[in-house]
Amino acid sequence: MSALRCTRVPVPIMHAFCDDDSVLGYKFFIMEYVKGRVLTDPDLPGIGVKERSAIYREMIRVLTELHAVDVHALGLDSISHNRGNYLSRQVSRWGRQYEASKTTELPRVESLSRWLQANATLGDSYQSCLVHGDYRLDNLIFHPTEPRVLAVIDWELATIGNPIADLATSLICYRAPAEARRVVPGFSTPVLRNLRDHGIPSEEELVAQYEELAMVEARTVWPVFLAFCAFRNASILQGVYWRALNGNAASENALGSQSLVELFADLGMRIADEANVSGAQVVLNKVEAFMLEEVYPMEESFFAHASSDQRWEVWPPMEELKEKAKRSGLWNLWIPKDLGGRFTNSEYAPMAAAMGRSVIGPEVSDRVPPVFNLCMRLDHLPTVFRSCVTAGLQLQCSRYGEHGTPASFWNGRTETTVVGSPP
Template identity: 45%
Template structure:
């Protein structure tokens, strides 16, 4: 975990330390705060205190869209998963009182692990690469096997018609942030509703941004210690998470969001997409996935629509990350990759 040495300036560390001493068992100030580098929409800080290290994640201060930056949802889902097979950080406290630091925040366990940014895993051996991909597959299947009623998440999203609602939502969002006419996006918005598979009744907890660099791995072992960044999580269709991860791995390896396109997976010990999907199906006890191309096309479209919003905000001067414009340049390539998959 790298930190950017800005930060205590953004938090009243004295007030915060006093508050956390009252609300987290064993917490002891004083504290220092460093903001983690990166483009998180919810600013995230490393707290170093007399009682150890913690991580604080807050809503950005100021006026926000009503449903955006829902740190209370992130806290809720991770707290609910504590006793499941899904590895998550331990949650310590959610503060809904804006007066403490200026916005809602939560504090969780600090995990000393590895974040791997390159899906080709250049630092690893073939055996380690194979183990890491198996572990990601295991975590994904564990997530989709969670009994949402048993863990208190039955109302965490709307069940049913997930893809229909998502295509409608992201088409609308795309239109709202459109900066130019992209013929491929027009084709996708026309194609997706016409090729929507019938709702098969599958509903699970979905992460929404399931990828390698949203996992903290053990410092030495090929084991995930925590799946992080739950901002897009909801109740939805499990195949959306699987297709999203496979979509990323189809992207250019040299791009800003690294994929595996052009890489010889077999030579690296990394499973092919077919093998990865088959392993997931085996873990989930299903014989295969119909309409796989639809799920991939949907994933490319959804991600392109999200990045169009990032691009629009960057052009308006409101983006939270310096990489926002670069990410925005992925919209057309993503749409083109999706169009190549159309029937």
């Protein structure tokens, strides 16, 4: 919080930190008192229609500022030593929490955990950033009379991770069971009302706002992160119930939290059941749109560079295109699913074909041109070949020369199929 004081993320001023346990019996810090509103009910009762909309949009705006922070420049690299596999690590962590407080077998919780582990790699193509870990409306202090955030508080779960996790945490209230508000502050179900008349933007509108401001595509992985939020809440509520059984209840309704564990697990599985688990078709559509909008228009510039005196230097727009591909979730699509990637070779083949239609397309998504950018184990080749033929794709098996260079190449724009000897 001290480091963030010099950024566009609003936080209280930090006054002092004491690590001497003898003073209060534990470590503590002192920060300024921020006079304002903490809004614990997402329905925002007693607030005008226009201000309700502005409050939600301000919540999303501040979140994009948080995710834009330069972690390295602020010296915050040390808050997380493991930046890879964020969602998989989070699912494992909350799974352990659940197991430690489990009082009975709940098959839906187990099923949700398995589904999340199987799909956790879907978020790995996103660039890691500072994440709050518990970004919700009631962890913000708003101005007493204006829809303006004065401070983001409760940073205990902050780490380096996937930005979409914070976005899903802030919007899970749209899906949460109505019964949750009895036990957990900050939970409501605004979707049960007419949102437009009520003044609260829809979930879809807020996701779109985040995507526009952060220049990041979230919808492809949205179901996975929503399901994770449901799983995390189930784990938290199981802990609430376990502590209540042991005489350490956080609220008078804590003993009723057991039923909510099942409700959140059911919510997570409904999201999982409704989702296109692989998301392959969605990503293929994104790849094709990215090629049309970003890659093809740059080919003329690339060929001009390749014919110039600077042809042996890096073409400047390439790094910018790579960053756009990363922000769009189109990075490292080629890694096979059985090696930790997002797609099977059969699912990836049409994406490879789409990128291979441009000489610069493969490199933009972290593949090396100029050959058709599909790497596979030979035992996968028959399946992939059948899949590609069914899809009407043009294929080439390159024959490699004695120095490891391709003896033939494939022009993705042609209508002819060129088949040589297999590698």
